[in-house]
Amino acid sequence: xxxxxxxxxxxxxxxxxxxxxxxxxxxxxxxxNIYGEDNDELHRAFRYIIGELRCDAxxxxxxxxxxxQFSPVQLTKLGFASGSARLRxxxxxxxxxxxxxxxxxxxxxxxxxxxxxxxxxxxxxxxEVPKTVAGNFSGGEQQILMxxxxxxxxxxxxxxxxxxxxxxxxxxLEFGRAIEELQRNGTSFVLISQGTVGEGxxxxxxxxxxxxxxxxxxxxxxxxxxxxx
Amino acid sequence: MPTDNVLSLRRKEDRRRAVAFSAxxxxxxxxxxxxxxxxxxxxxxxxxxxxxxxFGLQLVVGYCQLFDLGYxxxxxxxxxxxxxxLTRFHWSYFAAAALSTLLALVAGIILGVPTLxxxxxxxxxxxxxxxxxxxxxxxxxxxxTGGPFGLGGIPDPVLFGARLVRYPPFGYYLLMLSMFLGLxxxxxxxxxxxxxxxxxxxxxxEKLCAINGIDIVAVKVSxxxxxxxxxxxxxxxxxxxxxxxSYTDFTFTLSVQVIAIVILAGNQRLxxxxxxGTIIAPASEALRTWLRASGLPEASRxxxxxxxxIVLTLWRLHDFSSAIRRSLARPVPWSRKMRCSDVGAAQVVxxxxxxxxxxxxxxxxxxxxxxxxxxxxVLLEIRGLNVSFGGTKAIKDLDLRVRAGEIIAVIGxxxxxxxxxxxxxxxxxxxxxxxxxxxxxxTDEPAWLRARRGINRTLQTPRSFPGLDxxxxxxxxxxxxxxxxxxxxxxxxxxxxxxxFVQLPLVGVGVPVLRDDQTQSLxxxxxxxxxxxxxxxxxxxxxxxxPEADQCEIIARIxxxxxxxxxxVVVEHNLESILCVCDRVLxxxxxxxAFEGSKAEFSLL
Numbered sequence: 001x002x003x004x005x006x007x008x009x010x011x012x013x014x015x016x017x018x019x020x021x022x023x024x025x026x027x028x029x030x031x032x033n034i035y036g037e038d039n040d041e042l043h044r045a046f047r048y049i050i051g052e053l054r055c056d057a058x059x060x061x062x063x064x065x066x067x068x069q070f071s072p073v074q075l076t077k078l079g080f081a082s083g084s085a086r087l088r089x090x091x092x093x094x095x096x097x098x099x100x101x102x103x104x105x106x107x108x109x110x111x112x113x114x115x116x117x118x119x120x121x122x123x124x125x126x127x128e129v130p131k132t133v134a135g136n137f138s139g140g141e142q143q144i145l146m147x148x149x150x151x152x153x154x155x156x157x158x159x160x161x162x163x164x165x166x167x168x169x170x171x172x173l174e175f176g177r178a179i180e181e182l183q184r185n186g187t188s189f190v191l192i193s194q195g196t197v198g199e200g201x202x203x204x205x206x207x208x209x210x211x212x213x214x215x216x217x218x219x220x221x222x223x224x225x226x227x228x229x
Numbered sequence: 230m231p232t233d234n235v236l237s238l239r240r241k242e243d244r245r246r247a248v249a250f251s252a253x254x255x256x257x258x259x260x261x262x263x264x265x266x267x268x269x270x271x272x273x274x275x276x277x278x279x280x281x282x283x284f285g286l287q288l289v290v291g292y293c294q295l296f297d298l299g300y301x302x303x304x305x306x307x308x309x310x311x312x313x314x315l316t317r318f319h320w321s322y323f324a325a326a327a328l329s330t331l332l333a334l335v336a337g338i339i340l341g342v343p344t345l346x347x348x349x350x351x352x353x354x355x356x357x358x359x360x361x362x363x364x365x366x367x368x369x370x371x372x373x374t375g376g377p378f379g380l381g382g383i384p385d386p387v388l389f390g391a392r393l394v395r396y397p398p399f400g401y402y403l404l405m406l407s408m409f410l411g412l413x414x415x416x417x418x419x420x421x422x423x424x425x426x427x428x429x430x431x432x433x434x435e436k437l438c439a440i441n442g443i444d445i446v447a448v449k450v451s452x453x454x455x456x457x458x459x460x461x462x463x464x465x466x467x468x469x470x471x472x473x474x475s476y477t478d479f480t481f482t483l484s485v486q487v488i489a490i491v492i493l494a495g496n497q498r499l500x501x502x503x504x505x506g507t508i509i510a511p512a513s514e515a516l517r518t519w520l521r522a523s524g525l526p527e528a529s530r531x532x533x534x535x536x537x538x539i540v541l542t543l544w545r546l547h548d549f550s551s552a553i554r555r556s557l558a559r560p561v562p563w564s565r566k567m568r569c570s571d572v573g574a575a576q577v578v579x580x581x582x583x584x585x586x587x588x589x590x591x592x593x594x595x596x597x598x599x600x601x602x603x604x605x606x607v608l609l610e611i612r613g614l615n616v617s618f619g620g621t622k623a624i625k626d627l628d629l630r631v632r633a634g635e636i637i638a639v640i641g642x643x644x645x646x647x648x649x650x651x652x653x654x655x656x657x658x659x660x661x662x663x664x665x666x667x668x669x670x671x672t673d674e675p676a677w678l679r680a681r682r683g684i685n686r687t688l689q690t691p692r693s694f695p696g697l698d699x700x701x702x703x704x705x706x707x708x709x710x711x712x713x714x715x716x717x718x719x720x721x722x723x724x725x726x727x728x729x730f731v732q733l734p735l736v737g738v739g740v741p742v743l744r745d746d747q748t749q750s751l752x753x754x755x756x757x758x759x760x761x762x763x764x765x766x767x768x769x770x771x772x773x774x775x776p777e778a779d780q781c782e783i784i785a786r787i788x789x790x791x792x793x794x795x796x797x798v799v800v801e802h803n804l805e806s807i808l809c810v811c812d813r814v815l816x817x818x819x820x821x822x823a824f825e826g827s828k829a830e831f832s833l834l
Contacts, residue, residue, distance in 0.1 A: 039751070073444060086690070090433040097426045104423050105443065125643050136618040139689045139770075140643025140802075165773045166689060168642040168802055194775060 003028055005157055005188040007061040008049070026157070031179065031189040039194050043086070046161040046192050050082040051075045062157070076105055079156030083149065085165040088142045091135030095126065098134065098149055106153040119148035122178045125171060140166045144175075151178055158182070159190045267397040272511055274402055274470065277409045278463060279513075280506030283490040284412050285459030287502060288452045290491050292425070294432035295345070295449065299356030300487050302363040303333045303457040305479035307464020309367050312380045312474050317373070322386030326465035333461025334454050341453035345446055360484060367476040379475040386469050393469075401470055408466060412459065417499060419455075428452045485534045486513055493537075509537075605633040606667075608765050608796045609654070609684075614662035616649045616820070623649035624660070625820040631765065636787060636797045638807045638828075641817035647800040648689065650817070651767045654798070655679060655686040666765070683764040685757075687771060691750040751775075759786050762793035772803045784810045808832070 006026040026032045036042045047053040051072045060068040062078060072082070089098060096116065103112045120126045125144050129137055134145060143166045150158055164172055179189060282304060289297045307329040314325035344355045367374045374380050385393045386404075393400035419425040427448045430438050438445050468474055490509045494501035513530065520527055609631040616624040623646045631637060639647050653660040656676035664672050671679055680686070758766055768787070772780045780803070787797050788810050801807040808814070814831040816824035824831065 040749075087434060090430045092429045092433050093426055097429075100423060101426055101430060101443065109423075129644065132618065132621070136621065138623075138644040138646075138648055144643060166643070166770060166802070171643055195777065 003063070004061070005030070005063060006049075006190070007059065009059040026188045026190060028156075028188055029183050029186045031183060031191065034190065034192045035195055037194070042192050042194060043084075043161065046082075046084060046159065049159050049190060050080065077107070080159065081106070081150045081153070081155035081157070082159040083146045083163075084160070085143060085146070085162035088146045089134040089137070089149075092133055094131070094133055095129060095145065098145060099152070102149045102152060106155070108153045111153075115152040119152055122151075122181075123148050123171065123174050140168060140171065143167060144171050147175055147178075151182060154182070154185055155187055157188045157190065159192070161192045162194065163191055164193060270398045270402045272514065274398060274405045275514060276507055276510040277405045278466065278470075279487065279490060279510040280503055281405075281409055281412050281463050282460065282487045283494070283502050283506055284416050284499070285456045285463070286487050286491050287416070287494070287499075288419075288428065288456045288459075290488065291494070292428035292432055293449055293452045295453075296350075296353040297356045297453075297456070298353045298481070298484055298488070299358070299360035300456070300460055301479045301481070301483035302356075302360030303337065303460030304464040304467065304483065305360070305363050305367060305476070306336055307333045307461030308468040308474055308479070309374055309380065309464075310461070311465035311468040312383050313373055315383055315386075315469070316380065322388065322465075322469060326462060329465040330458050330461040333464065334458035336461075337454040337457025338450060340457075341450040342446075345449040345453060357481070357484075360479070360481070364476045364479055367474075367479075374474075374476075377476075379473055381473045383468055383472050383474070395472070398470075405466060405470075408462070413499060424448070424451060482528070482531050482534070485531065486510075489534055489537055605635070607631070608633045608635075608667060610663075610665045611654070612663040612665075614650075614653055614660055614664070616646070616653050616658055616660045618658075623820050624653060627662075627820070627822060629815070629822075631796045631798060633763075633794055633796055634791050635813065636791055636799065636811045637813045637815055638804075638811035639798060639800045639815045639817060640802070640804060640807075641823070645817040646820040647817055648769055649820070651686065651769055651798065651800060654765075655684050655767055657686075683761075684767065685761060685764045686767040687754050687758045687769055689769045689773070691754040755783065755786070759790060762790070763795045766790055766795055766797045768797060768799040768801075770800055770802065772801055772806055780806050 004025050005028045006024075008024045024032070034042065034045055036045075044053060048055065051067070051070050051074070054068070058068055060066065062075075062080075065078075067075060067078070070078070072080075076082075090101075093101070099112055099116045099119070100109070103109045103115055108115065123144050125141055126148060129141050129145070134142060137145065147160065147163060150160055163175065167175065183189065282300065285303075286297060286300050289295050310329040310332050311322075311325045314320040314328060315322065320328075340356075340359055344352060347355060368376055370376065371378075385395065387393075388400070388404065391400070393404065395401070427438075427443050428451075430443060431445055431448050431452075435445050438448075467478075471478075486509065490502060490505045493505035493509065513534075516530055516533055517527060520529060607630050609629075611627060611629040614624050614627040614629070615622065627650065639650060641647055649658065652658040654664065656671075656674065656679045662672070663670065666679070666682055666684065669682070671682060674682070755771070758768065758771075766787075771783050771787075775783070784806060787799065790797055799807060799811070808828050808831070811828055814824065814826060814828055815822060816831075
């Protein structure tokens with residue numbers, strides 16, 4: 001078993017957040033799917049993991065380092081990469097400018113061309129999007145761009161909220177393949193989406209199967225995904 | 230020729246055109262120096278002065294989307310610093326201008342660090358207060374600035390051993406022109422840098438910036454400081470050119486004039502700023518002359534600029550320019566390669582594991598309550614619809630008929646024009662072609678009027694009005710789509726009663742709408758969509774990300790809407806679910822119809 005990449009625990013009943021009822025951990029090169037019925041509870045979980053929302057009594061370790069007081073900007077520098085279907089992209093910037101900003105944020109500005117090519121190889125839509133600002137992209141194209149930006153630069157941990165939203169089937173498959181490729185290189189994933197485990201696995205071809213799963217609801221559990229079907 | 234090469238050639242062509250235009254403009258401006266009259270020089274200098282100030286303000290207002298009302302304060306600071314250094318300490322102009330710029334830049338940082346955490350109105354008030362404070366300081370520090378009597382006797386600057394003369398202002402014109410070109414090049418370069426992109430990104434979405442590792446406050450402070458520095462530099466020229474400084478020159482009116490240029494320009498393009506400055510500055514001078522001649526107070530210029538700002542907010546230069554460009558645009562070869570034609574409908578069906586629509590209906594436990602009557606009236610007819618974004622055609626020559634009681638599923642890969650089709654029907658984007666709703670031509674009608682005529686639309690990302698409670702959000706729609714009697718108290722009571730009988734979760738009176746609560750926004754959006762029967766309902770991915778129970782609920786509502794005599798056009802990637810309720814499938818490919826037929830025909834592909 002690989003080492004623990006991310007460990008989240010809340011000390012109930014003192015915690016002010018009450019997002020996770022139990023210990024949640026993600027190992028290196030492992031994938032964790034978080035499902036739930038309540039979209040906003042899921043969004044809180046996303047904000048909590050990426051450091052936007054803080055709890056009073058919590059343990060939040062990233063590669064054995066305490067990150068409970070870290071901001072999203074600090075976490076990005078540590079190797080976090082996060083994206084959300086709610087935020088997507090900057091409408092005033094072009095595709096290249098998005099990659100420029102992202103590679104700078106993760107300290108790999110010199111490798112921009114390499115990562116642009118990497119993303120375009122993995123996501124066919126990015127080879128064909130209009131050569132204008134992202135505000136002119138369709139919703140699905142913006143979603144794919146958001147995902148591609150999150151995946152570049154071999155991050156240690158990828159956290160994406162509603163990654164499948166608005167994706168056509170081809171793009172979903174491409175995303176699934178990219179996840180598997182990154183996992184082989186040691187990247188861990190936390191994918192948050194609304195619905196039950198079964199629904200999540202159906203709408204996420206190639207990326208639902210062997211993941212660890214946390215279900216956010218009144219009834220909470222964490223188990224290997226297939227056993228929950 | 231490969232498409233990428235065509236696009237690359239077009240970009241090069243655009244660049245060549247920009248270089249040629251700039252070279253022509255520069256030569257023309259330079260040539261004016263030899264043939265111009267003193268009056269013309271004055272006008273050109275003032276125009277360039279305002280354009281340069283607008284360049285500076287653009288960084289804050291245009292890039293970072295912060296409403297700065299205190300720009301005149303930095304110009305005032307720069308002007309008085311230069312004036313004092315030249316008259317009292319006899320510095321050289323270059324040294325005085327450099328120190329004035331630095332002083333304004335530092336003032337920008339000092340003001341920016343605590344205030345740039347504020348947003349919107351609060352930031353505007355703070356910057357306005359700063360400008361007033363600077364003006365008060367200049368008015369009351371009589372020993373240094375001359376106070377109410379002003380600061381006069383500012384000497385002509387000596388540049389490279391030659392003293393500039395005021396009449397004719399040939400030397401001043403060249404000095405202003407070089408400042409203008411220097412700033413133009415600097416700001417163009419800034420736009421190509423990481424900092425420029427980050428400024429735009431901050432203006433777009435701060436939250437997204439945070440998760441992309443952008444230090445928002447640092448970027449804002451940089452923009453604000455650079456903007457202030459440019460203000461200081463322009464102020465230094467102001468001092469030597471006008472020779473006399475009075476605090477009354479740097480009041481709110483000056484800030485408004487510069488803001489008017491930025492707003493008229495309307496976006497981040499420098500050429501629009503230049504164009505806007507060339508309109509506003511001479512207009513301001515002409516107005517000043519006219520007011521003097523008419524015996525009216527000069528302060529009444531504020532009224533003029535107020536009116537201009539209102540007009541310009543409605544009609545901006547770049548919108549006008551885009552309209553001209555669209556009408557002159559040449560067709561651009563479509564650059565998208567992998568589309569439905571590559572991944573055919575049969576494969577899409579196979580990949581989604583669709584056996585038959587009956588099997589799906591069985592799994593979802595859904596039994597349609599109604600079927601379309603093929604003789605029902607045509608609700609909407611679209612002929613030759615075209616939608617373009619810049620040079621890209623999102624929809625090409627599309628024809629479509631929607632009958633009352635019909636449910637059409639619009640499918641296709643990302644970027645094939647599905648949402649653009651809904652936007653065009655609802656009037657959210659401009660389009661070409663003809664659109665007839667219930668026998669009435671609605672082609673030229675705006676979105677709000679189409680909504681009143683019975684086109685109801687949901688958005689992919691649900692939105693609501695956070696300032697209103699849930700019921701008020703609903704009422705807003707009733708107000709917009711219903712006739713006068715519904716807008717009464719009885720109408721509100723009726724809509725509240727109706728809300729009690731719908732299957733979707735209730736909306737509440739007095740329940741606040743939260744800005745980030747997506748579930749609540751989705752609920753309100755769906756309630757809004759199904760609130761009025763017999764409408765043409767346009768649903769954009771209504772099932773995306775929803776649990777199966779909610780999907781079934783929405784599918785049932787779609788079916789009931791058909792039964793009420795309405796029609797539904799639904800864009801959806803979830804074929805499994807939508808095929809069990811729709812009558813017809815429309816598959817788009819590169820903005821054109823790749824397949825159109827019944828769901829039975831679609832399943833046989």
